[in-house]
Amino acid sequence: MHDLFSLHRTDGSARRGTLRLTHGVVETPTFMPVGTAATVKALTPDEVRSAHSQILLANTYHLWLRPGKELLVEAGGLHRFMAWDGPILTDSGGFQVFSLQERRKLDDDGVTFQSHIDGSTHRFTPETVIAFEEALGVDVAMVLDVCTKLPATREQLAEAVRMTTAWAQRARDAWSSERTAVFAIMQGGLDPELRERSAREIVALDFPGGLSVGETREEMYVTARGSAALLPENKPRYLMGVGTVRDIIMAVDCGIDMFDCVYPTRCGRNARAMTRSGEYNIRNAAYVRDFSPVDPACDCYVCTTYTRAYLNHLFRANEMLGPRLLSYHNVYVLNDLMRGAREAIERGEWAAYRDRVLAATAP
Ligand SMILES: [Zn+2]
Numbered sequence: 001m002h003d004l005f006s007l008h009r010t011d012g013s014a015r016r017g018t019l020r021l022t023h024g025v026v027e028t029p030t031f032m033p034v035g036t037a038a039t040v041k042a043l044t045p046d047e048v049r050s051a052h053s054q055i056l057l058a059n060t061y062h063l064w065l066r067p068g069k070e071l072l073v074e075a076g077g078l079h080r081f082m083a084w085d086g087p088i089l090t091d092s093g094g095f096q097v098f099s100l101q102e103r104r105k106l107d108d109d110g111v112t113f114q115s116h117i118d119g120s121t122h123r124f125t126p127e128t129v130i131a132f133e134e135a136l137g138v139d140v141a142m143v144l145d146v147c148t149k150l151p152a153t154r155e156q157l158a159e160a161v162r163m164t165t166a167w168a169q170r171a172r173d174a175w176s177s178e179r180t181a182v183f184a185i186m187q188g189g190l191d192p193e194l195r196e197r198s199a200r201e202i203v204a205l206d207f208p209g210g211l212s213v214g215e216t217r218e219e220m221y222v223t224a225r226g227s228a229a230l231l232p233e234n235k236p237r238y239l240m241g242v243g244t245v246r247d248i249i250m251a252v253d254c255g256i257d258m259f260d261c262v263y264p265t266r267c268g269r270n271a272r273a274m275t276r277s278g279e280y281n282i283r284n285a286a287y288v289r290d291f292s293p294v295d296p297a298c299d300c301y302v303c304t305t306y307t308r309a310y311l312n313h314l315f316r317a318n319e320m321l322g323p324r325l326l327s328y329h330n331v332y333v334l335n336d337l338m339r340g341a342r343e344a345i346e347r348g349e350w351a352a353y354r355d356r357v358l359a360a361t362a363p
Helices: 044-051 060-065 070-072 078-082 094-098 126-136 153-172 192-206 218-231 246-252 261-269 301-305 310-314 321-347 350-360
Strands: 003-009 014-021 024-028 031-034 056-058 089-091 104-106 111-114 123-126 139-144 180-186 210-211 238-239 258-261 272-275 277-280
Touching: 003 321, 014 246, 014 321, 024 031, 031 261, 031 321, 056 060, 060 123, 060 126, 070 126, 078 089, 089 126, 094 104, 094 111, 094 218, 123 126, 123 272, 126 139, 126 153, 153 180, 153 192, 192 210, 192 218, 210 218, 218 238, 218 246, 246 321, 246 350, 261 272, 261 321, 272 321, 301 321, 310 321
Parallel strands: 031 056, 031 258, 056 089, 089 139, 139 180, 180 210, 210 238, 238 258
Antiparallel strands: 003 014, 014 024, 104 111, 111 123, 272 277
C-alpha cells in the first residue's frame, strides 16, 4: 500500500506535506470544514469544492443517531448519500458522547448513552465505532477515545490515557478496510507527562495522532507545540476544533498539518465576516451603505460579485442567501490562508507569512 503521508519540506516547525486518501489527495497544512449531519451547513458540495476545500469532516455521533448506519449503507455510503466525492474524515464521537454528562455511562468496554434526539439507548465501543466509520466508507476514521472534562484530577487524566490506549489497540484489531485510514487521539489534558505517555502509546500502535487542546490560547500553543514534538515526522498531525485565522496560523507554526472547526460556517450564519484584516459583523449599521466587497483582499465569488451593503441587507431581512454567501466566503478565506501557508513553507518564507497574517488580524 502507498504511503499515507509524505512530508515535502519543513520551515521552522511548520510542515508542507501530502496526504493520499482513497477519495483523493490532500495538500497540507489543510483546513477541513465541518459537515456535522452530512452537510456543510448552507453549502452544496459544489460550493464546498469551489471554495477550495480538499476534505471535510462529518460527525460519527450525529450520523449514528440520524440517519443511522443501516440507511447510510443502503444509500451506498456517506459519499454517495451526500454527493461529495472528495475525502471525508469522521470524528470518533467521543467528544459528543462524553459531553452528555448524565445521559451516558462509561465502563471498561465502552460507553452507553441516550440520544439527545429521542432518548433511545445506544452503545459505542472501539469496535462498533470503527465498524460504523468503515461502513460509511470514510477516508479517515478516528478511534473512539475517552475524553475528560477539564479541569480534571491527575488520576482522571491518567485513567483516560489508559483507557484510550486500550481502546485504540482494540480498534486496531477491529480495523479491516484498507480504504479507511485510522487516526488515534492523544489524551492527557494539560499534563505534559501524561500527554507524553499518551503520545508514546499511540505512536507504538503506529497510528497518526489527533489532539485536542486546552481552553485558553496560551494553553493551546504550549500544548500543541509540545504534542507535535512527540509525534513522528512521517505521520500527519491533526489538531481538532481549531478554526480562527490566528489560531490556525499559530498551530501550523507548532507543526500541525490538519484542522477542523465549525467556526467559519457558524460565523457565516451569524453575520460574522472573517477577513485578511480581522473579523467584523456585517449586520452593523456601518455597512448599510458600504458598497465595497466583504473583504477587499478576497477573490472569492462573493467578494467579486456582491457588496457589504447587499449582505447587510440580506441579514437584516433574514434572507437565507445571507448566511449562505457569508459561509462560503469564510470557508474560502481559511482555505486561501492554508494555500498561502503551503506556498510560504515551500519558499522557506513561513516566518514572514505568519507574522504578516498575525499583524494584519491583530485584535
Ligand atoms: Zn470572499
